[in-house]
Amino acid sequence: MxxxxxxxxxxxxxxxxxxxxxxxxxxxxxxxxxxxxxxxQQPDCGDTSGFAQVDLSSLPPEATVTAELIQAGGPFPHRQDGVVFGNRERVLPDCERGYYHEYTVETPGLSHRGARRLVTGENDEYFYTNDHYASFVLVDVQS
CATH class of the missing domain: 1.10.287 (Helix Hairpins)
Structure with missing residues (x-):
C-alpha cells in the first residue's frame, strides 16, 4: 500500500x-x-522491490574489494569513504538522513574517484552504481 x-x-x-x-x-x-x-512514487524506506538484484561476483572485482573493506570496517582509501549518502537524487528508497553511507569502488586507470560506488543501508543493504548515483542495483553480497 x-x-x-x-x-x-x-x-x-x-x-x-x-x-x-x-x-x-x-x-x-x-x-x-x-x-x-x-x-x-519514490519507494518507502526498506522497500527494495523495484531494484534489479545482482550477485557481488557479477560486478567489477573492485566492488568485491570495497565490500570486503566495508565488512572489515576499513581502512578505506579515500577520506570520503563512509560518509553519509544524502540520496539527493532520490533514486534509493526514502529513508531518514544518516541511513545510507557511500564508498568508492575504484576504477582502474583513473587518477580520481570515478563514478562507481557502493552505498550501504542500515539494514545491510548494498547498492551499486556505476554512473554516479543516476541508477542503482541491489547487490547480494552473500554470493
Missing amino acids: MTITRRTVAALLFALLALLPFGGAGLAAAPSVGSLVAFA
Missing part, C-alpha cells in the same frame, strides 16, 4: 498544472504525467 505524502500531492498538482495551456503552450508541450508520477 502506497502512502500519500505531501511530495506525492505536490507532484500530482504540478503534473495537472503542466497540462493546462499557458501562453500558447498546450498539451503537446506538457511533460509526461507518467514521468512526474513515477518521480513522486
Whole structure:
C-alpha cells in the first residue's frame, strides 16, 4: 500500500498544472504525467522491490574489494569513504538522513574517484552504481 505524502500531492498538482495551456503552450508541450508520477512514487524506506538484484561476483572485482573493506570496517582509501549518502537524487528508497553511507569502488586507470560506488543501508543493504548515483542495483553480497 502506497502512502500519500505531501511530495506525492505536490507532484500530482504540478503534473495537472503542466497540462493546462499557458501562453500558447498546450498539451503537446506538457511533460509526461507518467514521468512526474513515477518521480513522486519514490519507494518507502526498506522497500527494495523495484531494484534489479545482482550477485557481488557479477560486478567489477573492485566492488568485491570495497565490500570486503566495508565488512572489515576499513581502512578505506579515500577520506570520503563512509560518509553519509544524502540520496539527493532520490533514486534509493526514502529513508531518514544518516541511513545510507557511500564508498568508492575504484576504477582502474583513473587518477580520481570515478563514478562507481557502493552505498550501504542500515539494514545491510548494498547498492551499486556505476554512473554516479543516476541508477542503482541491489547487490547480494552473500554470493
